[in-house]
Amino acid sequence: MTSDDHRTLRIRDLAPGDHAAVLALNLESEALLSPMDGARLLELLRETAYHRVLVDDGDRVLAFLLAFREGCGYDSPNYRWFQAHYPRFLYIDRIAVSSTQQGRGLGAVLYRDLFAFARAGAAGAVACEFYSQPLNEGSSRFHAKFGFGEVGTQWVAEGRKQVSLQIAAL
Template sequence: MALSLRAATNADHAAILARNLESEHLLSPLDAARLRHLDAQAAYHRVVCDSDAVAGFLLAFREGADYDSPNYLWFTQHYPTFLYVDRIAIAASHQGRHLGRLLYDDLFAFARVHGIDTVACEFYVEPLNEASQRFHARFGFREVGTQWVADGRKRVSLQVAIA
């Protein structure tokens, strides 16, 4: 497996949408127009490739982005500076190969280089996303709040870690 990590480009959007769709039950829906908007707002948007194929991506925002996610907005109300992980998705064919860890290691390095000491994220706790809970615990994330989303159908754990 020849892995590489690089900035996402417009040419990657179809693959990013496919990765998001595969994991949509754990993420929010994403269409091409929304992806273009989020990409323009992102502080960090990188893909991990296996040879030339996009096997995963991570999209993150700084404070001050034009983004209406209730989880992102929660962090804007509670933290003056942060790097918010909006979504990470790895192709089903590449799960268990530590691509998420590769992206998070790079994200934390990005945060340190840019003087950002708080990395923020959320994951579902109702219904529980155990894999995400374990993954984030390994990076030192801790819960700082919870909130109901998706018209009260899902509850998220709002988490932060020190970069």
Template sequence: MIRDAATRDFRAILGLNAESVHFLSPLDEAQLLRLHAQAAYHRVVEIDGAAAAFLLVLREGADYDSPNYRWFAQRYPQFLYIDRIVVAADRQGHGLAAMLYDDLLAFAKTTGVETLTCEFDLDPPNPASAKFHARYGFREVGTQWLGGGKKQVSLQARALPASSST
């Protein structure tokens, strides 16, 4: 079941993030609380009463010091920024990330925002993320080195269909 993330999910979310931190930025409870408060979209997939996956997305105008978020903020007047998506290691390959992205796309239709953005690692490589995002229509719009040249990311964007709200 996909549902909005709540503070009761934070322990599981922090555990999931720690499990995949080699692909993500570290996250502590204070940072998570701040991101959760600013999120345009923060949902979890609940299985057996616990969060097995989560997706956290911010809009333009957030008070967020991520260099990747700032890169998009300098180039796009409106955007939804996928800060992180994580699926529990023992639940990967079961379509949970696709469920969350499909749900996000349905949400995005209601926002009037024209661009969905994200990044994934090029160096060290994250080929699973590259393949997943290509399948969802993301295209590279830039790259940047982070961490003093220790990591390179591919900055990705996907055009969203015009909002159907009347």
């Protein structure tokens, strides 16, 4: 695939050499994501079904996405909500796009790849959540374009934020 400025972009599995870049991207977006250090990243990678990065022609990580299948030991309250309500799903835990690359459709590139992965693995549905209080309007619009709809809500962050729990059927 090519981007607007003609660089070649590709998706590949997250490799150990990507960890520093992934942690930096997560930190850059931490207002919308859970904090993650190196130990937590390794813990998550042991459980993820999908852990891919989008890189440029210089193999620089521009974005990443982590997702979990049902039945794993992931400790997220949002993941556990879907586990309690859906027999088969692929849960998007986090996606981050470099602030210098936002607005170029890189998140959509990763989502299209994730949906293909979910279909190939007979996931049944793709699950996610985003903040509804305070509302993350950009995320709400983005997920609507992929056919997500609200199936529940819950309060997180010690009652300071509410998430909209979303499902997109495959």
